[in-house]
Every structure is written in C-alpha cells, then in structure tokens.
Amino acid sequence: MADTDASNNQRIRQVVLAIPAGQVATYGTIAEKAGLGRAARRVGHALHKLPADTRIPWHRVVNAQGHLSLPKNSDAHATQRERLKLEGIEFSVNDKIDLRRYGW
DNA sequence: GTTATGACGCCGT
DNA sequence: AACGGCGCCATAA
Numbered sequence: 001m002a003d004t005d006a007s008n009n010q011r012i013r014q015v016v017l018a019i020p021a022g023q024v025a026t027y028g029t030i031a032e033k034a035g036l037g038r039a040a041r042r043v044g045h046a047l048h049k050l051p052a053d054t055r056i057p058w059h060r061v062v063n064a065q066g067h068l069s070l071p072k073n074s075d076a077h078a079t080q081r082e083r084l085k086l087e088g089i090e091f092s093v094n095d096k097i098d099l100r101r102y103g104w
Numbered sequence: 105g106t107t108a109t110g111a112c113g114c115c116g117t
Numbered sequence: 118a119a120c121g122g123c124g125c126c127a128t129a130a
Contacts, residue, residue: 005127027112031125039125040112046127048111061111069111076111108130117121 011035012046019060022087024097025104026064044069059083066097 011034018033019025025033027040036042047058059080063069070077081091089102 028114031112037125038113039127041110041124042112042126044111046111049128058111063111064113071111074111080111106130109128110126112125114124115122117119 008034008036008042009046009049012043013056016047016056016058016061019057019104021057021060022089022102023104024060024062024084024089024099024102026062026099027069028064029104030061057083060087062097062099064099066099067095 012030015030015033016025027043028038030043031038031040034043043061047056047061050056050058068077068080070080081095084097085091089097091097
C-alpha cells in the first residue's frame with residue numbers, strides 16, 4: 001500500500017466505519033488506529049472533506065473532550081447530536097458525552 | 105515557494 | 118480547572 005493521501009484517507013474511512021453503533025471514538029484514537037500516529041488533525045480534515053452523501057458514520061467521531069467539535073450553530077452539529085441520541089448516546093447538561101462509557 | 109488556519113491532542117504551568 | 122505552547126499534517130491563500 002502506498003502511503004498516499006488517498007490511501008490514508010481511505011484508511012480513515014475504514015476505521016470510522018468500524019466504530020460500533022452506540023459508541024463514539026476520538027480523533028486521536030482514529031488516527032492511531034488508521035496508522036497515522038498522532039495526526040488527529042488529519043482525521044478532522046478527512047472527515048470535513050467528506051461529501052454530503054457519504055455513508056461514513058462521521059457522527060460517531062468526537063474530540064477527546066467528549067463533545068462535538070463542529071460549531072454549535074452549525075447544522076452538522078445538530079445532526080450529529082441527533083444521530084448520536086438516536087443510537088442511545090446521552091449528552092450531559094453541558095453537551096458532553098461520557099467517553100468512559102461510550103468511548104470505543 | 106512560504107505562511108496561516110483548522111471537525112485535534114498532549115503536556116507543562 | 119483554565120490557558121498557552123508544541124506537534125502533526127492537509128488545504129487555502
């Protein structure tokens with residue numbers, strides 16, 4: 001496998017797809033699972049570039065703080081939150097997810 | 105070509 | 118707990 005950007009991107013997608021429903025993974029974890037080391041940022045960008053019709057469950061990706069990274073006023077943020085809730089993930093009053101419970 | 109920014113994380117203070 | 122600095126890497130300007 002060539003270490004091209006495309007293959008890296010594909011590895012990221014693969015890892016995200018492997019996240020079990022009802023659980024969430026952090027960017028850092030995904031980066032490590034994808035063999036990208038500590039390039040957590042790389043994961044964020046890969047997801048941001050995903051098309052709207054993607055089948056990737058990007059909503060299961062949150063940051064290490066346990067909350068959604070997208071801007072609060074953004075649609076994506078609301079969508080993500082809604083989907084996670086549908087999967088049985090609960091948010092605290094501070095819009096935070098308990099990673100110790102839902103973390104992959 | 106270089107510089108700045110970002111869906112991030114870790115560590116030190 | 119909060120804030121700043123550094124690393125890491127892709128994309129935009």
